[in-house]
Amino acid sequence: xxxxxxxxxxxxxxxxxxxxxxxxxxxxxxxxxxxxxxxxxxxxxxxxxxxxxxxxxxxxxxxxxxxxxxxxxxxxxxxxxxxxxxxxxxxxxxxxxxxxxxxxxxxxxxxxxxxxxxxxxxxxxxxxxxxxxxxxxxxxxxxxxxxxxxxxxxxxxxxxxxxxxxxxxxxxxxxxxxxxxxxxxxxxxxxxxxxxxxxxxxxxxxxxxxxxxxxxxxxxxxxxxxxxxxxxxxxxxxxxxxxxxxxxxxxxxxxxxxxxxxxxxx
Amino acid sequence: xxxxxxxxxxxxxxxxxxxxxxxxxxxxxxxxxxxxxxxxxxxxxxxxxxxxxxxxxxxxxxxxxxxxxxxxxxxxxxxxxxxxxxxxxxxxxxxxxxxxxxxxxxxxxxxxxxxxxxxxxxxxxxxxxxxxxxxxxxxxxxxxxxxxxxxxxxxxxxxxxxxxxxxxxxxxxxxxxxxxxxxxxxxxxxxxxxxxxxxxxxxxxxxxxxxxxxxxxxxxxxxxxxxxxxxxxxxxxxxxxxxxxxxxxxxxxxxxxxxxxxxxxxxxxxxxxxxxxxx
Numbered sequence: 001x002x003x004x005x006x007x008x009x010x011x012x013x014x015x016x017x018x019x020x021x022x023x024x025x026x027x028x029x030x031x032x033x034x035x036x037x038x039x040x041x042x043x044x045x046x047x048x049x050x051x052x053x054x055x056x057x058x059x060x061x062x063x064x065x066x067x068x069x070x071x072x073x074x075x076x077x078x079x080x081x082x083x084x085x086x087x088x089x090x091x092x093x094x095x096x097x098x099x100x101x102x103x104x105x106x107x108x109x110x111x112x113x114x115x116x117x118x119x120x121x122x123x124x125x126x127x128x129x130x131x132x133x134x135x136x137x138x139x140x141x142x143x144x145x146x147x148x149x150x151x152x153x154x155x156x157x158x159x160x161x162x163x164x165x166x167x168x169x170x171x172x173x174x175x176x177x178x179x180x181x182x183x184x185x186x187x188x189x190x191x192x193x194x195x196x197x198x199x200x201x202x203x204x205x206x207x208x209x210x211x212x213x214x215x216x217x218x219x220x221x222x223x224x225x226x227x228x229x230x231x232x233x234x235x236x237x238x239x240x241x242x243x244x245x246x247x248x249x250x251x252x253x254x255x256x257x258x259x260x261x262x263x264x265x266x
Numbered sequence: 267x268x269x270x271x272x273x274x275x276x277x278x279x280x281x282x283x284x285x286x287x288x289x290x291x292x293x294x295x296x297x298x299x300x301x302x303x304x305x306x307x308x309x310x311x312x313x314x315x316x317x318x319x320x321x322x323x324x325x326x327x328x329x330x331x332x333x334x335x336x337x338x339x340x341x342x343x344x345x346x347x348x349x350x351x352x353x354x355x356x357x358x359x360x361x362x363x364x365x366x367x368x369x370x371x372x373x374x375x376x377x378x379x380x381x382x383x384x385x386x387x388x389x390x391x392x393x394x395x396x397x398x399x400x401x402x403x404x405x406x407x408x409x410x411x412x413x414x415x416x417x418x419x420x421x422x423x424x425x426x427x428x429x430x431x432x433x434x435x436x437x438x439x440x441x442x443x444x445x446x447x448x449x450x451x452x453x454x455x456x457x458x459x460x461x462x463x464x465x466x467x468x469x470x471x472x473x474x475x476x477x478x479x480x481x482x483x484x485x486x487x488x489x490x491x492x493x494x495x496x497x498x499x500x501x502x503x504x505x506x507x508x509x510x511x512x513x514x515x516x517x518x519x520x521x522x523x524x525x526x527x528x529x530x531x532x533x534x535x536x537x538x539x540x541x542x543x544x545x
Contacts, residue, residue: 038332042365046328049361053325060320131365131398182321183313186360190312201313224324229363229395 006100011070013104021062021108025115028054032116036123044123044133045228051116052224055109056146056182062108063154064174066101072161072170091257094158098253101154105147113143131229138226145221148245152216153178155252162259177215184212185219216248312356327360331367344378351375351383362390365398372404381412392425402426403439410446417455420447424463444479448538453487478523482538485520489528489536492516503534 032051036043071094074080083093117135124132133139157174164170188208195201220241225231310318319326334354342350354375357367368391375384385408392401406422409415423443430436440463447459457480464476489507492515496504499513507528510516522528526539 035328035332038335039366040335041369045365049324050328053319053322053328056322057320179317179321183316184321186316186321186323187313190359218321219323222322222324225363230397231363231394 007096011100015069021058021111024058025112028058028112029115029119032119033123042129042131043127044120044129045131047123048116048120048133048139048228049224051119052142052146055112055116055143056149056222058112059105059109059146059150060153060175060178063101063105063150064157064171064178066104067154067157067161067174068168068171070101071097071158072164072167075161075164076167090261094162094256094260095253098155098158098256101158102151105150105154109143109147109150113140134227134230138223138230138232142223142227145223148242149182149218149221152181152218152221152245152249152252155249155256159252159256159259162256162263178218180211181216181218182222183219184208184215185217188212188217216244221245312359315356315360323360327357327364327367330354330357330360331364335366335370347375347378347380351380355383355386358387358390362394364391365395367391368401368404372408376408376412381408384408397429399426399429399439402429406443406446416446416449417452417459420444420456420459441475444476448479448483453483453490457483457487481523485522486528486536486538488516488520493536507536 028051031054032047035050036047039046071080074083080093084090117139120133120135153174156177157170160173161170191202191205191208220237223233223238226233315326315330316323319329330353334350334357337350351371354367354371357364358371361367368387371384371387375381385405388401388405388408391398392405395401402422403426406419406426409422410419413419420443423439423446427436427439427443430439444460444463447456447463449456460476460480460483464473464480489510492510493504495515496510496513499515504510507519511519520528522539525542527543528536529539529543531537
Protein backbone atom coordinates (compact mmCIF):
# COMPACT_ATOMS: atom_id res chain seq x y z
CA UNK A 1 0.00 0.00 0.00
CA UNK A 2 2.82 2.37 0.91
CA UNK A 3 4.45 1.65 -2.43
CA UNK A 4 1.26 2.67 -4.23
CA UNK A 5 1.11 5.82 -2.09
CA UNK A 6 4.74 6.73 -2.75
CA UNK A 7 4.41 6.06 -6.48
CA UNK A 8 1.34 8.31 -6.52
CA UNK A 9 3.32 11.03 -4.75
CA UNK A 10 6.26 10.67 -7.13
CA UNK A 11 4.00 10.67 -10.17
CA UNK A 12 2.21 13.74 -8.87
CA UNK A 13 5.46 15.57 -8.24
CA UNK A 14 6.94 14.51 -11.59
CA UNK A 15 3.93 15.84 -13.42
CA UNK A 16 3.68 19.52 -14.03
CA UNK A 17 1.33 19.90 -11.13
CA UNK A 18 3.88 21.62 -8.90
CA UNK A 19 4.44 24.24 -11.59
CA UNK A 20 0.70 24.63 -11.88
CA UNK A 21 0.50 25.14 -8.11
CA UNK A 22 3.02 27.93 -8.30
CA UNK A 23 1.26 29.59 -11.25
CA UNK A 24 -2.12 29.27 -9.57
CA UNK A 25 -0.57 30.50 -6.34
CA UNK A 26 0.75 33.60 -8.09
CA UNK A 27 -2.70 34.18 -9.61
CA UNK A 28 -4.28 33.69 -6.21
CA UNK A 29 -1.95 36.29 -4.71
CA UNK A 30 -2.84 38.71 -7.47
CA UNK A 31 -6.60 38.22 -7.11
CA UNK A 32 -6.45 38.46 -3.30
CA UNK A 33 -4.26 41.57 -3.51
CA UNK A 34 -6.55 43.25 -6.06
CA UNK A 35 -9.70 42.39 -4.14
CA UNK A 36 -8.24 44.19 -1.11
CA UNK A 37 -8.20 47.41 -3.09
CA UNK A 38 -12.02 47.22 -3.31
CA UNK A 39 -12.36 47.41 0.45
CA UNK A 40 -12.42 50.84 2.10
CA UNK A 41 -12.24 49.58 5.69
CA UNK A 42 -10.99 45.99 5.86
CA UNK A 43 -8.54 45.27 3.00
CA UNK A 44 -6.74 42.49 4.86
CA UNK A 45 -10.01 40.74 5.74
CA UNK A 46 -11.29 40.91 2.16
CA UNK A 47 -7.93 39.69 0.77
CA UNK A 48 -7.97 36.81 3.24
CA UNK A 49 -11.61 36.00 2.44
CA UNK A 50 -11.13 36.00 -1.33
CA UNK A 51 -7.78 34.21 -0.96
CA UNK A 52 -9.36 31.41 1.09
CA UNK A 53 -12.11 31.04 -1.53
CA UNK A 54 -9.39 30.81 -4.19
CA UNK A 55 -7.50 28.29 -2.10
CA UNK A 56 -10.59 26.12 -1.75
CA UNK A 57 -11.33 26.20 -5.48
CA UNK A 58 -7.69 25.40 -6.30
CA UNK A 59 -7.52 22.48 -3.85
CA UNK A 60 -10.77 21.04 -5.22
CA UNK A 61 -9.47 21.28 -8.79
CA UNK A 62 -6.18 19.68 -7.78
CA UNK A 63 -7.90 16.84 -5.94
CA UNK A 64 -10.01 16.06 -9.01
CA UNK A 65 -7.04 16.44 -11.36
CA UNK A 66 -4.84 14.11 -9.32
CA UNK A 67 -7.53 11.44 -8.91
CA UNK A 68 -8.14 11.65 -12.65
CA UNK A 69 -4.43 11.48 -13.42
CA UNK A 70 -3.36 8.83 -10.92
CA UNK A 71 -6.37 6.49 -10.91
CA UNK A 72 -8.99 7.15 -13.60
CA UNK A 73 -6.49 7.47 -16.42
CA UNK A 74 -4.55 4.37 -15.30
CA UNK A 75 -7.80 2.41 -15.43
CA UNK A 76 -8.69 3.88 -18.79
CA UNK A 77 -5.31 3.05 -20.32
CA UNK A 78 -5.22 -0.33 -18.57
CA UNK A 79 -1.78 0.53 -17.07
CA UNK A 80 -3.43 -0.23 -13.75
CA UNK A 81 -3.04 -3.91 -14.64
CA UNK A 82 0.76 -3.64 -14.07
CA UNK A 83 0.12 -2.53 -10.50
CA UNK A 84 -2.43 -5.27 -9.97
CA UNK A 85 0.07 -7.98 -10.88
CA UNK A 86 1.62 -7.56 -7.40
CA UNK A 87 0.41 -10.22 -4.97
CA UNK A 88 -1.53 -7.77 -2.83
CA UNK A 89 -5.26 -7.14 -2.49
CA UNK A 90 -6.67 -4.60 -4.95
CA UNK A 91 -7.96 -2.48 -2.09
CA UNK A 92 -4.41 -1.53 -1.14
CA UNK A 93 -3.92 0.06 -4.53
CA UNK A 94 -7.01 2.27 -3.98
CA UNK A 95 -6.10 3.24 -0.41
CA UNK A 96 -2.45 3.82 -1.35
CA UNK A 97 -3.40 6.05 -4.24
CA UNK A 98 -5.81 7.98 -2.03
CA UNK A 99 -3.14 8.56 0.61
CA UNK A 100 -0.79 9.73 -2.14
CA UNK A 101 -3.37 12.28 -3.32
CA UNK A 102 -3.88 13.41 0.30
CA UNK A 103 -0.14 14.02 0.64
CA UNK A 104 -0.01 16.01 -2.57
CA UNK A 105 -3.04 18.04 -1.46
CA UNK A 106 -1.38 18.76 1.89
CA UNK A 107 1.71 20.03 0.08
CA UNK A 108 -0.42 22.25 -2.18
CA UNK A 109 -2.40 23.57 0.81
CA UNK A 110 0.80 24.39 2.65
CA UNK A 111 2.41 26.18 -0.30
CA UNK A 112 -0.70 28.16 -1.26
CA UNK A 113 -1.48 28.87 2.38
CA UNK A 114 2.00 30.31 2.85
CA UNK A 115 1.66 32.49 -0.25
CA UNK A 116 -1.69 33.86 0.92
CA UNK A 117 -0.30 34.41 4.40
CA UNK A 118 2.52 36.55 2.95
CA UNK A 119 0.07 38.59 0.85
CA UNK A 120 -2.27 39.30 3.78
CA UNK A 121 0.64 40.18 6.06
CA UNK A 122 2.03 42.51 3.39
CA UNK A 123 -1.30 44.33 3.03
CA UNK A 124 -1.30 45.05 6.76
CA UNK A 125 1.72 47.31 6.40
CA UNK A 126 -0.08 49.92 4.33
CA UNK A 127 -3.24 50.39 6.40
CA UNK A 128 -4.08 49.34 9.95
CA UNK A 129 -7.73 48.31 9.89
CA UNK A 130 -9.93 48.69 12.96
CA UNK A 131 -10.27 44.97 13.60
CA UNK A 132 -7.22 42.99 12.56
CA UNK A 133 -7.18 39.49 11.10
CA UNK A 134 -5.81 36.56 13.15
CA UNK A 135 -3.10 34.79 11.18
CA UNK A 136 -1.90 32.23 13.74
CA UNK A 137 -3.71 29.05 14.74
CA UNK A 138 -7.11 30.26 13.41
CA UNK A 139 -5.64 30.78 9.94
CA UNK A 140 -3.87 27.42 9.72
CA UNK A 141 -6.92 25.65 11.17
CA UNK A 142 -8.96 27.14 8.33
CA UNK A 143 -6.40 25.96 5.75
CA UNK A 144 -6.54 22.49 7.34
CA UNK A 145 -10.35 22.57 7.11
CA UNK A 146 -10.14 23.34 3.39
CA UNK A 147 -7.67 20.48 2.96
CA UNK A 148 -10.15 18.09 4.63
CA UNK A 149 -12.88 19.49 2.35
CA UNK A 150 -10.72 18.62 -0.70
CA UNK A 151 -9.97 15.20 0.81
CA UNK A 152 -13.72 14.40 0.93
CA UNK A 153 -14.11 15.49 -2.70
CA UNK A 154 -11.07 13.37 -3.67
CA UNK A 155 -12.61 10.32 -1.96
CA UNK A 156 -15.84 10.83 -3.90
CA UNK A 157 -14.02 11.21 -7.23
CA UNK A 158 -11.95 8.12 -6.42
CA UNK A 159 -15.07 6.06 -5.77
CA UNK A 160 -16.63 7.24 -9.05
CA UNK A 161 -13.43 6.37 -10.93
CA UNK A 162 -13.63 2.75 -9.70
CA UNK A 163 -16.83 2.08 -11.62
CA UNK A 164 -16.72 4.73 -14.32
CA UNK A 165 -16.23 3.69 -17.91
CA UNK A 166 -16.36 7.28 -19.16
CA UNK A 167 -12.97 9.02 -18.74
CA UNK A 168 -14.24 12.46 -17.62
CA UNK A 169 -17.02 11.20 -15.33
CA UNK A 170 -15.02 11.38 -12.03
CA UNK A 171 -14.01 14.95 -12.87
CA UNK A 172 -17.53 16.10 -13.78
CA UNK A 173 -19.33 14.31 -10.93
CA UNK A 174 -16.59 15.33 -8.48
CA UNK A 175 -17.05 18.98 -9.39
CA UNK A 176 -20.83 18.73 -9.02
CA UNK A 177 -20.33 17.00 -5.66
CA UNK A 178 -17.95 19.77 -4.47
CA UNK A 179 -20.37 22.56 -5.46
CA UNK A 180 -23.44 20.73 -4.13
CA UNK A 181 -21.81 19.79 -0.83
CA UNK A 182 -20.54 23.31 -0.25
CA UNK A 183 -23.89 24.92 -1.19
CA UNK A 184 -25.88 22.57 1.00
CA UNK A 185 -25.25 24.43 4.26
CA UNK A 186 -26.32 27.83 2.91
CA UNK A 187 -29.41 26.41 1.18
CA UNK A 188 -30.50 24.38 4.23
CA UNK A 189 -30.04 27.39 6.51
CA UNK A 190 -32.02 29.65 4.18
CA UNK A 191 -34.91 27.18 4.08
CA UNK A 192 -34.74 26.57 7.83
CA UNK A 193 -35.25 30.33 8.35
CA UNK A 194 -38.33 30.36 6.16
CA UNK A 195 -36.76 31.41 2.80
CA UNK A 196 -37.95 35.01 3.31
CA UNK A 197 -41.54 33.77 3.09
CA UNK A 198 -41.11 32.27 -0.39
CA UNK A 199 -43.59 29.38 -0.36
CA UNK A 200 -42.42 28.01 -3.72
CA UNK A 201 -38.90 27.60 -2.34
CA UNK A 202 -40.17 26.16 0.91
CA UNK A 203 -41.59 23.24 -1.08
CA UNK A 204 -37.95 22.26 -1.68
CA UNK A 205 -37.31 21.87 2.05
CA UNK A 206 -38.14 18.11 2.18
CA UNK A 207 -35.92 17.54 -0.88
CA UNK A 208 -32.98 19.34 0.76
CA UNK A 209 -33.67 17.43 3.98
CA UNK A 210 -33.49 14.15 2.03
CA UNK A 211 -30.31 15.19 0.18
CA UNK A 212 -28.55 15.69 3.51
CA UNK A 213 -28.77 11.93 4.08
CA UNK A 214 -26.43 11.27 1.16
CA UNK A 215 -24.49 14.51 0.62
CA UNK A 216 -22.18 15.87 3.34
CA UNK A 217 -22.46 19.54 4.33
CA UNK A 218 -18.96 20.66 3.32
CA UNK A 219 -19.57 24.21 4.55
CA UNK A 220 -19.13 22.76 8.06
CA UNK A 221 -15.42 22.45 7.26
CA UNK A 222 -15.05 26.17 6.55
CA UNK A 223 -13.82 28.00 9.66
CA UNK A 224 -12.81 31.28 8.03
CA UNK A 225 -14.85 33.50 10.35
CA UNK A 226 -12.20 32.62 12.94
CA UNK A 227 -9.15 34.23 11.25
CA UNK A 228 -11.28 36.97 9.62
CA UNK A 229 -13.27 38.19 12.62
CA UNK A 230 -11.80 36.23 15.53
CA UNK A 231 -15.11 34.37 15.83
CA UNK A 232 -14.00 30.94 17.00
CA UNK A 233 -16.33 28.11 15.91
CA UNK A 234 -18.13 26.08 18.57
CA UNK A 235 -15.94 23.11 19.48
CA UNK A 236 -18.90 20.72 19.20
CA UNK A 237 -19.63 21.88 15.65
CA UNK A 238 -15.96 21.43 14.69
CA UNK A 239 -15.75 17.97 16.21
CA UNK A 240 -18.97 16.82 14.57
CA UNK A 241 -17.90 18.33 11.23
CA UNK A 242 -14.58 16.48 11.34
CA UNK A 243 -16.29 13.24 12.35
CA UNK A 244 -18.77 13.65 9.50
CA UNK A 245 -15.91 14.12 7.01
CA UNK A 246 -13.92 11.18 8.38
CA UNK A 247 -16.87 8.79 8.36
CA UNK A 248 -17.90 9.87 4.85
CA UNK A 249 -14.36 9.41 3.52
CA UNK A 250 -14.15 5.98 5.19
CA UNK A 251 -17.49 4.99 3.67
CA UNK A 252 -16.47 6.14 0.18
CA UNK A 253 -13.10 4.38 0.41
CA UNK A 254 -14.84 1.17 1.50
CA UNK A 255 -17.25 1.43 -1.42
CA UNK A 256 -14.34 2.20 -3.76
CA UNK A 257 -12.40 -0.86 -2.55
CA UNK A 258 -15.48 -3.07 -2.99
CA UNK A 259 -16.22 -1.80 -6.50
CA UNK A 260 -12.60 -1.96 -7.59
CA UNK A 261 -12.16 -5.49 -6.23
CA UNK A 262 -15.19 -6.73 -8.18
CA UNK A 263 -14.31 -4.87 -11.37
CA UNK A 264 -13.52 -6.98 -14.39
CA UNK A 265 -10.77 -5.44 -16.51
CA UNK A 266 -10.92 -8.02 -19.31
CA UNK B 267 -2.44 28.58 -63.48
CA UNK B 268 -4.50 25.79 -64.90
CA UNK B 269 -5.79 24.80 -61.52
CA UNK B 270 -6.72 28.42 -60.72
CA UNK B 271 -8.64 28.72 -63.95
CA UNK B 272 -10.57 25.62 -63.04
CA UNK B 273 -11.50 27.11 -59.71
CA UNK B 274 -12.92 30.41 -60.99
CA UNK B 275 -16.45 29.72 -59.70
CA UNK B 276 -15.04 29.35 -56.16
CA UNK B 277 -12.96 32.52 -56.57
CA UNK B 278 -16.05 34.44 -57.72
CA UNK B 279 -17.92 33.09 -54.71
CA UNK B 280 -15.10 34.27 -52.43
CA UNK B 281 -15.16 37.75 -53.94
CA UNK B 282 -18.95 37.92 -53.57
CA UNK B 283 -18.72 36.85 -49.94
CA UNK B 284 -16.02 39.46 -49.27
CA UNK B 285 -18.21 42.17 -50.82
CA UNK B 286 -21.21 40.99 -48.79
CA UNK B 287 -19.13 41.11 -45.59
CA UNK B 288 -17.86 44.63 -46.39
CA UNK B 289 -21.39 45.88 -47.16
CA UNK B 290 -22.83 44.39 -43.97
CA UNK B 291 -20.00 45.84 -41.88
CA UNK B 292 -20.76 49.31 -43.24
CA UNK B 293 -24.48 48.93 -42.54
CA UNK B 294 -23.76 47.61 -39.06
CA UNK B 295 -21.78 50.73 -38.13
CA UNK B 296 -24.91 52.85 -38.34
CA UNK B 297 -27.13 50.35 -36.49
CA UNK B 298 -27.88 51.46 -32.89
CA UNK B 299 -26.08 49.57 -30.16
CA UNK B 300 -28.00 48.08 -27.28
CA UNK B 301 -27.23 50.18 -24.23
CA UNK B 302 -25.67 48.18 -21.44
CA UNK B 303 -26.60 49.73 -18.11
CA UNK B 304 -24.03 48.75 -15.54
CA UNK B 305 -25.79 50.13 -12.49
CA UNK B 306 -27.96 48.19 -10.08
CA UNK B 307 -30.84 46.67 -12.02
CA UNK B 308 -30.70 43.02 -11.08
CA UNK B 309 -30.49 41.16 -7.80
CA UNK B 310 -29.93 37.45 -8.33
CA UNK B 311 -31.70 34.97 -6.04
CA UNK B 312 -29.57 33.83 -3.12
CA UNK B 313 -29.43 30.23 -4.38
CA UNK B 314 -28.08 31.37 -7.73
CA UNK B 315 -25.45 33.56 -6.11
CA UNK B 316 -24.21 30.68 -3.96
CA UNK B 317 -24.09 28.22 -6.88
CA UNK B 318 -22.28 30.73 -9.10
CA UNK B 319 -19.63 31.04 -6.38
CA UNK B 320 -19.12 27.24 -6.45
CA UNK B 321 -21.16 26.88 -3.29
CA UNK B 322 -18.91 29.27 -1.35
CA UNK B 323 -21.21 31.72 0.50
CA UNK B 324 -18.27 33.93 1.53
CA UNK B 325 -17.17 34.30 -2.08
CA UNK B 326 -20.76 35.06 -3.12
CA UNK B 327 -20.87 37.73 -0.39
CA UNK B 328 -17.63 39.30 -1.58
CA UNK B 329 -18.72 39.40 -5.22
CA UNK B 330 -22.01 41.11 -4.28
CA UNK B 331 -20.27 43.48 -1.84
CA UNK B 332 -17.74 44.55 -4.46
CA UNK B 333 -20.65 45.08 -6.86
CA UNK B 334 -22.30 47.35 -4.32
CA UNK B 335 -19.04 49.17 -3.66
CA UNK B 336 -18.21 49.99 -7.27
CA UNK B 337 -21.70 51.11 -8.23
CA UNK B 338 -21.91 54.69 -9.37
CA UNK B 339 -24.71 56.16 -7.23
CA UNK B 340 -24.96 59.43 -9.13
CA UNK B 341 -26.19 57.49 -12.18
CA UNK B 342 -28.75 55.48 -10.26
CA UNK B 343 -32.50 56.04 -10.46
CA UNK B 344 -34.62 55.95 -7.27
CA UNK B 345 -35.91 52.45 -8.09
CA UNK B 346 -32.34 51.16 -8.42
CA UNK B 347 -31.74 51.77 -4.71
CA UNK B 348 -34.30 49.10 -3.86
CA UNK B 349 -32.14 46.64 -5.87
CA UNK B 350 -29.00 47.91 -4.13
CA UNK B 351 -30.76 47.37 -0.80
CA UNK B 352 -31.65 43.81 -1.83
CA UNK B 353 -28.09 43.07 -2.97
CA UNK B 354 -26.64 44.38 0.29
CA UNK B 355 -29.24 42.54 2.35
CA UNK B 356 -28.20 39.35 0.55
CA UNK B 357 -24.55 40.07 1.42
CA UNK B 358 -25.53 40.45 5.07
CA UNK B 359 -27.26 37.07 4.93
CA UNK B 360 -24.32 35.37 3.24
CA UNK B 361 -21.77 36.95 5.57
CA UNK B 362 -23.40 39.09 8.29
CA UNK B 363 -20.00 40.15 9.65
CA UNK B 364 -18.95 41.88 6.39
CA UNK B 365 -17.71 45.29 7.58
CA UNK B 366 -17.71 47.15 4.26
CA UNK B 367 -21.25 46.01 3.59
CA UNK B 368 -22.85 47.41 6.74
CA UNK B 369 -20.76 50.57 6.52
CA UNK B 370 -21.71 51.50 2.96
CA UNK B 371 -25.31 50.42 3.57
CA UNK B 372 -25.50 52.95 6.39
CA UNK B 373 -23.76 55.60 4.28
CA UNK B 374 -25.96 55.26 1.19
CA UNK B 375 -29.25 53.45 1.61
CA UNK B 376 -31.25 55.34 4.29
CA UNK B 377 -31.11 58.67 2.49
CA UNK B 378 -32.76 57.01 -0.53
CA UNK B 379 -35.61 55.48 1.45
CA UNK B 380 -34.10 52.05 2.06
CA UNK B 381 -34.16 52.39 5.84
CA UNK B 382 -35.67 48.96 6.51
CA UNK B 383 -33.03 47.19 4.41
CA UNK B 384 -30.30 49.14 6.21
CA UNK B 385 -31.70 48.25 9.61
CA UNK B 386 -31.80 44.56 8.67
CA UNK B 387 -28.16 44.70 7.56
CA UNK B 388 -27.09 46.58 10.70
CA UNK B 389 -29.04 44.29 13.04
CA UNK B 390 -27.44 41.19 11.48
CA UNK B 391 -23.96 42.77 11.71
CA UNK B 392 -24.52 43.81 15.32
CA UNK B 393 -25.57 40.27 16.30
CA UNK B 394 -22.40 38.70 14.89
CA UNK B 395 -19.85 41.46 15.48
CA UNK B 396 -20.03 41.45 19.26
CA UNK B 397 -16.71 43.32 19.36
CA UNK B 398 -17.86 46.23 17.14
CA UNK B 399 -20.05 49.03 18.52
CA UNK B 400 -20.71 50.68 15.16
CA UNK B 401 -23.56 48.57 13.72
CA UNK B 402 -25.63 49.08 16.89
CA UNK B 403 -24.71 52.78 16.98
CA UNK B 404 -25.74 53.26 13.33
CA UNK B 405 -28.94 51.32 13.95
CA UNK B 406 -29.76 53.59 16.88
CA UNK B 407 -29.06 56.67 14.81
CA UNK B 408 -31.39 55.51 12.03
CA UNK B 409 -34.09 54.71 14.56
CA UNK B 410 -33.76 58.23 15.90
CA UNK B 411 -33.34 60.19 12.69
CA UNK B 412 -35.38 58.28 10.11
CA UNK B 413 -37.85 56.27 12.18
CA UNK B 414 -38.49 58.97 14.83
CA UNK B 415 -38.37 56.32 17.52
CA UNK B 416 -36.35 57.76 20.44
CA UNK B 417 -37.08 54.83 22.75
CA UNK B 418 -35.84 52.27 20.19
CA UNK B 419 -32.84 54.45 19.38
CA UNK B 420 -31.91 54.72 23.05
CA UNK B 421 -32.09 50.94 23.47
CA UNK B 422 -29.67 50.40 20.53
CA UNK B 423 -27.34 53.11 21.80
CA UNK B 424 -27.14 51.30 25.11
CA UNK B 425 -26.27 48.11 23.26
CA UNK B 426 -23.58 49.97 21.32
CA UNK B 427 -22.18 51.47 24.55
CA UNK B 428 -21.68 47.99 26.01
CA UNK B 429 -19.42 47.11 23.08
CA UNK B 430 -17.09 50.08 23.59
CA UNK B 431 -13.77 49.19 25.23
CA UNK B 432 -13.19 52.59 26.89
CA UNK B 433 -15.33 53.28 30.04
CA UNK B 434 -15.38 57.03 29.31
CA UNK B 435 -16.67 56.45 25.79
CA UNK B 436 -19.25 54.05 27.21
CA UNK B 437 -20.39 56.78 29.55
CA UNK B 438 -20.71 59.33 26.74
CA UNK B 439 -22.80 56.98 24.67
CA UNK B 440 -25.00 55.96 27.59
CA UNK B 441 -25.58 59.65 28.28
CA UNK B 442 -26.64 60.11 24.66
CA UNK B 443 -29.01 57.14 25.04
CA UNK B 444 -30.52 58.70 28.16
CA UNK B 445 -31.04 62.03 26.39
CA UNK B 446 -32.70 60.32 23.46
CA UNK B 447 -34.94 58.37 25.81
CA UNK B 448 -36.13 61.73 27.20
CA UNK B 449 -37.54 62.54 23.78
CA UNK B 450 -39.86 59.54 23.70
CA UNK B 451 -43.54 60.51 23.47
CA UNK B 452 -44.39 57.74 25.88
CA UNK B 453 -43.01 59.22 29.10
CA UNK B 454 -43.65 56.07 31.13
CA UNK B 455 -41.57 54.07 28.60
CA UNK B 456 -38.78 56.66 28.76
CA UNK B 457 -38.77 56.41 32.55
CA UNK B 458 -38.49 52.62 32.40
CA UNK B 459 -35.60 52.82 29.91
CA UNK B 460 -33.59 55.24 32.05
CA UNK B 461 -34.38 53.27 35.21
CA UNK B 462 -32.99 50.15 33.49
CA UNK B 463 -29.87 52.16 32.71
CA UNK B 464 -29.56 53.14 36.36
CA UNK B 465 -29.45 49.47 37.29
CA UNK B 466 -26.72 48.79 34.70
CA UNK B 467 -24.57 51.85 35.56
CA UNK B 468 -21.28 50.86 37.21
CA UNK B 469 -19.99 54.32 38.12
CA UNK B 470 -21.69 55.99 41.04
CA UNK B 471 -21.58 59.53 39.61
CA UNK B 472 -23.20 58.36 36.39
CA UNK B 473 -25.86 56.47 38.35
CA UNK B 474 -26.70 59.66 40.28
CA UNK B 475 -26.90 61.57 37.00
CA UNK B 476 -29.30 58.99 35.57
CA UNK B 477 -31.42 59.06 38.73
CA UNK B 478 -31.79 62.81 38.24
CA UNK B 479 -32.94 62.12 34.70
CA UNK B 480 -35.56 59.70 36.03
CA UNK B 481 -36.72 62.33 38.53
CA UNK B 482 -36.95 64.86 35.73
CA UNK B 483 -39.02 62.50 33.59
CA UNK B 484 -41.36 61.84 36.51
CA UNK B 485 -41.84 65.60 36.88
CA UNK B 486 -42.63 65.81 33.18
CA UNK B 487 -45.16 63.02 33.58
CA UNK B 488 -46.74 64.88 36.51
CA UNK B 489 -46.99 68.07 34.43
CA UNK B 490 -48.56 66.22 31.48
CA UNK B 491 -51.19 64.66 33.72
CA UNK B 492 -51.93 68.04 35.26
CA UNK B 493 -52.29 69.56 31.78
CA UNK B 494 -54.80 66.85 30.87
CA UNK B 495 -56.81 67.64 34.02
CA UNK B 496 -56.73 71.32 33.09
CA UNK B 497 -58.02 70.54 29.60
CA UNK B 498 -60.85 68.42 30.99
CA UNK B 499 -61.86 71.09 33.53
CA UNK B 500 -61.63 74.21 31.36
CA UNK B 501 -62.12 72.75 27.88
CA UNK B 502 -58.95 74.40 26.53
CA UNK B 503 -55.25 73.59 26.61
CA UNK B 504 -53.21 75.15 29.39
CA UNK B 505 -51.73 78.47 28.12
CA UNK B 506 -48.64 78.35 30.35
CA UNK B 507 -47.28 76.17 33.12
CA UNK B 508 -47.90 78.70 35.92
CA UNK B 509 -51.63 78.41 35.12
CA UNK B 510 -51.53 74.82 36.45
CA UNK B 511 -50.62 76.27 39.87
CA UNK B 512 -53.01 79.25 39.64
CA UNK B 513 -55.93 76.93 38.84
CA UNK B 514 -55.13 74.81 41.92
CA UNK B 515 -54.33 71.63 39.99
CA UNK B 516 -50.71 71.63 41.16
CA UNK B 517 -49.51 73.01 44.53
CA UNK B 518 -46.26 74.22 42.91
CA UNK B 519 -44.26 73.73 39.74
CA UNK B 520 -41.72 70.89 40.02
CA UNK B 521 -38.08 71.90 40.46
CA UNK B 522 -36.02 70.41 37.63
CA UNK B 523 -32.81 68.94 39.14
CA UNK B 524 -30.90 70.12 36.03
CA UNK B 525 -32.28 73.65 36.34
CA UNK B 526 -33.45 73.77 32.70
CA UNK B 527 -37.14 73.49 33.54
CA UNK B 528 -40.04 72.63 31.27
CA UNK B 529 -41.64 74.28 28.26
CA UNK B 530 -43.80 73.57 25.22
CA UNK B 531 -42.70 71.93 21.96
CA UNK B 532 -43.86 72.99 18.48
CA UNK B 533 -46.96 70.85 18.75
CA UNK B 534 -47.94 72.54 22.02
CA UNK B 535 -47.09 69.54 24.21
CA UNK B 536 -45.22 69.95 27.49
CA UNK B 537 -41.59 68.97 26.98
CA UNK B 538 -38.23 68.98 28.73
CA UNK B 539 -36.10 72.04 28.10
CA UNK B 540 -32.59 71.25 26.87
CA UNK B 541 -31.03 74.56 27.94
CA UNK B 542 -31.53 77.01 30.80
CA UNK B 543 -34.45 79.43 30.36
CA UNK B 544 -33.50 82.96 29.18
CA UNK B 545 -32.96 85.20 32.19
